Amino acid sequence: MVNLPRKFTTIPINFIPKQFLKYQQQQVPSQRTQPFIPFSELQNQRNLLESELISALNGCTSLIQIQQTHARILRKGLDQCCYIITKLVRSLTKIEIPMESYAKLVFNQVKYPNPFLWTALIRGYCLQGLVRESVFVYISMRKENTLPVSFTFSALFKACSTVLDVNLGRQIHAQTILIGGFDNDLYVKNSLIEMYVKLGFLECGRKVFAELPERDLISWTELIVAYAKIGDMESAGELFGQLPLKDMVAWTAMVTGYAQNAMPREALELFERMQNEGVKTDEVTLVGVISACAQLGAAKYSNWIRDIVVNLGIDPTRCVVVGSALIDMYSKCGNVEDAYKVFEAMEEKNVFSYSSMIAGFAMHGCAYAALKLFREMVNMGIKPNRVTFIAVLTACSHSRMVEQGRQIFASMEEKFGISPGVDHYACMVDLLGRAGLLEDALKLVETMPIEPNEGVWGALLGSCRTYSNPDIAQIAANHLFELEPNAIGNYILLSNIYASAGRWNDVSMVRKLMREKGLRKNPGCSWLEVKKGVIEEFFAGDMAHPRSGEMKHVLEHLLNRLKAIGYEPNMNSVAYDVNDEEKRRILITHSEKLALAFGLLSINADCPIRIMKNIRMCEDCHSFMCGVSQITGRVIIVRDNLRFHHFHDGKCSCGNFW
């Protein structure tokens, strides 16, 4: 017998319902034993007919078809054949006919139900979310002295994880021990591990795993996934390393685990190893890889993955998950046109595909397209979820569509029955704040029915920077310093707001606070994809690049040409109390300007210059990019920490509002 984890031994035995214990160790033969029919006779008479009816049931996709087949079963006198009735119950479950209205009635007509038929009923209830009912069926089954089989327990464990009931799970675990004979049963044990880890009792799952005399790949993979889900990729990696034979699913679990835990480089490295070791990949593996590429956001990865998808013969128009992942990746890699091409071609679209596309449009400043798609989605009868609303509200926010945003926010609860969460409030604060309605935004924060989090106060602080409001900024910053005392960005924002208001004493105070906490500013950094696969990195103020002489020359030349058409450096973008000359020097060596200069020197005139950067672009760099796109005729695409800016012919896709 397995030693249960300590938690189990503390459960008093009377915790298990009487009905369970009554049958403890009972080995009484069933009172309702099926009359003996010689196997050969069965075979001769029924085999052909049975297999024909089974395949008919397998093919049923509607209630009418099942009813017709059922009528045939009755005509042929096979209504007592457990094998066929089990199949009938499963078919009914599959098309989601309520158990009470059909399956239960059919079951009640069978005089000698076997364990598989009982189990089909248990599974049916469980899949329809009626877990208590499925347990009652189990109790009745035991009353009838029918011994459960492996599948009975895997169904019951699944039921427990569906309703998040670990106590019930423990009782059923106790049943497997009381009845006995399941110690080496991997179906049961793997379902048990799955239940524990899904309910958050990873250590219990681990213990069951440790006590298994033999383990299969499924037990290992269950645990790897469990560790990945709680973000412990180290433990997942250790288990994966110990795994004697790894299959595609185990590899995929690791790749996906890295992707889901914001470790895209590790995900891609592992995927490369997987390919080198000759492991097959399928669309599920690719979804993890695509998500990793999206996080890296570089066009080179999007080209690379497109080739892999094509080579594997996967058709994104027919696989809604791959399609949605691709939409997200293309958007995040700066290519919203390709994202839309994938979206348009998809045969099936669901809430994920729509939400990803709406978020993609929002990210690129295409608010009208985002709203149009949202309306289309609703008209198509696809119910938006919480994520969809975040995407739509972000789109409104980035395009100053206050009224539309307010209406959509109100419709969440009224029309779609989704109560706005703290993130939706953060979007609304951002929407009002970006539109300059700082008082309204503050009022919303103070009156919202849930506790504002760092996202809400952060949105308010960000708006205070745009509209230079040091008073409200101070309120927001005080909350933020409590909520996330070590987040450097808040100190920098507040200090910049004070700087642009000329309150240099307050600036020194914030800087002192940062020093005391030992916080150091993240240096501004930009990346430029020079050619396929080659990425150059530039830091603000860093003139150590081998070609910095040429870059400086390019920038000075551009500056003179821009000045001739009215551009003036924006001194407010420098948050240091230094003289104007120094401010000009700091501005012209911002990392994205260095990247732009290098791009102009090294990228063909017909190709867009794609720059990525780690922090928000300042006003000066933004107007500089607009000007350069005008005087050089080049397309410049900059991805900052939040979104994309497409500069073309003197204008930016964000409408100077970001």
Next chain:
DNA sequence: TTAGGGTTAG
């Protein structure tokens, strides 16, 4: 008849 899948905000 047990294992791996996509969208989120300052």
